[in-house]
Amino acid sequence: MIELLCEGHEAAYELGNVRNLFLPYVQEELVLETIYDGQIAKAYLKKEGITLQEAVYPVVLVNDEIKDKKALKEALKKAVYDTLSAYTGRQMPWGILTGIRPTKLVHEALKSGMSDEAIDAYLEEAYKVSPSKRVLMREVAKQELAILSKNQPNEVSIYIGIPFCPTRCVYCSFTAYSLEQKQKEVEPYLEALFKEISFVAQAKADVVIRSLYIGGGTPTSLNEDQLERLLTHVEQSFDLSRIEEYTVEAGRPDTITAEKLRIMKAHGVGRISINPQSMNQKTLDAIGRKHTVEEIKEVFHTARALGHDNINMDLILGLPDEDVEDVAYTLKELKKLNPENITVHTMAIKRASKLREALRDDESIHLTEGDKIEKMLELCEQEITDMGLMPYYMYRQKNMLGNFENVGYAKPGTEGIYNIEIMEEAESIIALGAGAITKIVYQNGERIDRIPNVKSLKDYIERIDEMIERKREGFEKYQ
Numbered sequence: 001m002i003e004l005l006c007e008g009h010e011a012a013y014e015l016g017n018v019r020n021l022f023l024p025y026v027q028e029e030l031v032l033e034t035i036y037d038g039q040i041a042k043a044y045l046k047k048e049g050i051t052l053q054e055a056v057y058p059v060v061l062v063n064d065e066i067k068d069k070k071a072l073k074e075a076l077k078k079a080v081y082d083t084l085s086a087y088t089g090r091q092m093p094w095g096i097l098t099g100i101r102p103t104k105l106v107h108e109a110l111k112s113g114m115s116d117e118a119i120d121a122y123l124e125e126a127y128k129v130s131p132s133k134r135v136l137m138r139e140v141a142k143q144e145l146a147i148l149s150k151n152q153p154n155e156v157s158i159y160i161g162i163p164f165c166p167t168r169c170v171y172c173s174f175t176a177y178s179l180e181q182k183q184k185e186v187e188p189y190l191e192a193l194f195k196e197i198s199f200v201a202q203a204k205a206d207v208v209i210r211s212l213y214i215g216g217g218t219p220t221s222l223n224e225d226q227l228e229r230l231l232t233h234v235e236q237s238f239d240l241s242r243i244e245e246y247t248v249e250a251g252r253p254d255t256i257t258a259e260k261l262r263i264m265k266a267h268g269v270g271r272i273s274i275n276p277q278s279m280n281q282k283t284l285d286a287i288g289r290k291h292t293v294e295e296i297k298e299v300f301h302t303a304r305a306l307g308h309d310n311i312n313m314d315l316i317l318g319l320p321d322e323d324v325e326d327v328a329y330t331l332k333e334l335k336k337l338n339p340e341n342i343t344v345h346t347m348a349i350k351r352a353s354k355l356r357e358a359l360r361d362d363e364s365i366h367l368t369e370g371d372k373i374e375k376m377l378e379l380c381e382q383e384i385t386d387m388g389l390m391p392y393y394m395y396r397q398k399n400m401l402g403n404f405e406n407v408g409y410a411k412p413g414t415e416g417i418y419n420i421e422i423m424e425e426a427e428s429i430i431a432l433g434a435g436a437i438t439k440i441v442y443q444n445g446e447r448i449d450r451i452p453n454v455k456s457l458k459d460y461i462e463r464i465d466e467m468i469e470r471k472r473e474g475f476e477k478y479q
């Protein structure tokens with residue numbers, strides 16, 4: 001436990017985030033005093049009134065309210081970091097960076113003409129980022145910029161959400177309903193969704209669609225007839241003639257049939273995901289997956305035989321009771337399949353997940369510690385780059401184990417455009433379906449406005465006209 005005290009500043013939230021990184025390594029009752037006296041940011045780590053560690057950073061002000069606030073927060077964060085790092089003997093891979101899009105900093109630095117060496121020194125000096133993460137940030141930022149630099153002013157991406165899954169995974173926090181309970185809602189949902197698709201297609205007939213992503217949930221939890229009708233409706237509504245990427249996140253292998261793979265191919269879907277999360281049967285059983293490792297492989301081979309030549313596979317590190325050897329086995333199996341993309345997620349315990357409840361109630365469930373996750377991430381990087389894939393997008397979430405990251409790897413030329421667009425918020429994304437949030441990017445990417453759809457399935461179906469009205473108003477505002 002570390003009590004945080006603040007004097008002369010209002011950075012409690014940010015400093016709390018830095019303090020939280022070190023909490024797993026502190027067993028004593030400590031007090032962290034943070035002070036800004038108008039010139040210097042100071043942090044004192046104390047136990048029963050005795051100072052154990054202290055750090056000070058001068059704050060350089062430039063008479064610009066926003067820049068000065070940022071400078072003060074960063075100086076305080078570094079002071080807090082130094083005291084806790086010295087006390088615990090630990091360095092955090094991302095230093096004081098706690099935001100979800102670390103590469104944004106590198107984008108700005110690259111655009112201002114800084115060299116690799118200068119960027120590296122800046123990330124170390126200003127944010128205390130570790131050497132391996134600095135390399136990762138630079139590599140990813142360059143890949144992202146190569147895609148983002150091709151964005152055109154009249155372009156958008158489209159997201160369509162199918163919020164159904166056969167069953168709910170223990171770690172899930174998405175808008176996803178188990179088909180065991182909501183089978184009857186699928187048709188009314190599709191009816192509402194088709195209405196929204198028709199509206200958007202007509203209201204935005206003049207835009208160019210760069211990428212279209214059907215995600216969820218698990219879109220392939222629709223039956224063959226429903227999937228066929230959905231993709232036909234999409235095709236008939238939108239002009240897909242200039243689309244660069246059309247993805248369906250097939251997701252769970254137990255929902256994918258040869259016929260569904262054929263339907264997707266026939267409708268021009270160029271990229272699919274088949275997400276094992278792990279290739280260890282015991283783990284699949286533990287997380288609530290109702291399929292075997294063999295089925296994952298069979299589905300993959302069927303997809304290949306039907307011409308799917310851009311396949312992503314998602315992994316999760318830190319699943320309950322998985323060790324570095326389990327991840328090594330998963331990677332070995334993926335290597336044999338040779339997918340174009342692999343996305344490595346680090347376990348995040350979200351508020352809405354069953355796993356969070358289980359962790360609270362059952363002391364026998366253990367999650368993987370940060371050190372082990374770091375080894376798993378290193379192994380992934382080494383093995384996946386050996387397969388010829390490069391890191392091309394990255395994001396972080398709150399509550400991630402050990403404060404790590406999610407990284408998407410791709411063979412050159414197969415990078416997921418939509419993934420970069422959604423992460424970097426550089427282009428408007430029109431999002432349809434329950435819980436989908438449209439993001440309108442304007443003023444040269446400086447501002448973003450959101451148009452949310454209601455999350456609940458019932459509300460979405462019943463209030464579809466209101467959702468359409470929200471979009472109409474939002475679109476009119478940014479004509």
Ligand code: SF4
Binds near residue numbers: 169176251
């Ligand atoms: S497959 Fe994905 S969306 Fe569906 S329940 Fe599992 S984690 Fe949630």
